[in-house]
Amino acid sequence: MPELPEVETIKKDLETNLIGSTITGIDLLWPGIIKDMAPNTFQNKVIGAKVTSVTRRAKNLIVQLSSDKFLLFHMKMTGHLIFADSCWQVDKSGRWLSVESKKSPMHDPLNQYIRIIFRLDNPSKKTDKILAFSDLRKFAYVKLLDKKHLALVLDRYGPEPFSEKFNTHYLQSIFSKKSIAIKKMLMDQALIAGIGNIYADEILWAAKIHPQTPANKISVDKIELLHKTIQDILKKAIEMRGTSTSDFRDTSGKKGSFGNVLNVYRKTGQPCPRDGTPIKRITVGGRGTHFCPTCQKEGSDV
């Protein structure tokens, strides 16, 4: 599921490829992908606009248009954006046609649930391009917002982990007020932007904190370590272009490599890389949670 590093990877790809392109048409294969607006209105307002910038906030991807409107993409669990030549076509159910090679990224089952295609014209590129939005589970969406409504949506998120506001003092202030599980707090988008299930588990393992530790029981020293760990892990994951243990693909359909260096996420029963104890899986806040019961002991070392 795309979290901060995965959406950042998509953002970097599209910054290179999308800026300056004009959206010349839209193929809508599943109208439900468009939220908060009638599909016809959406198409009328988007077609003809030029992409002026691509940014990320929390797990959202924001594509600014020359019309001073913004496309807001959320990938949820299985959303992928694919940037490709316009010769690629899909059938009525959103599967790519004429996939000759099994090695082609388009052959990947997870790139074959196309819900909407943006057709692009860019004079500086040799051929026309498309931006296709694939999403197996139909949780992902795209919205068209003006500046005011975009600000309203984005203001609900907590600080970005690489912003100045995200410092040890901030973590102390939010943790001290609540006794809920630290993992739930790390994943609360209104408190910290961009951390999801994979990175929450990896961060807590690296900082040796039990995922169910009440947030207000964590010492100042541990908060400092946690702060550093959040930044270190997210930075490394961005450098490795994300985690693709299940669904994530970049805009050319390729996997990220952070999945190769995971220590606990989806490693149930496998030895902890630090002490060899089998990794345990529990549920925290309704989410599958992986940790080492020995080096992330509950109620100790907090």
Added chain:
DNA sequence: AATCGTTCCTGATAGC
């Protein structure tokens, strides 16, 4: 006011 449960959806997998 804060927190919990439900909802959206499909494919993989387990169980019979």
Added chain:
DNA sequence: TGCTATCAGGAACGAT
């Protein structure tokens, strides 16, 4: 073999 039931999971929203 082939069916049905269960589960995963981000985050908005309704319920308590």
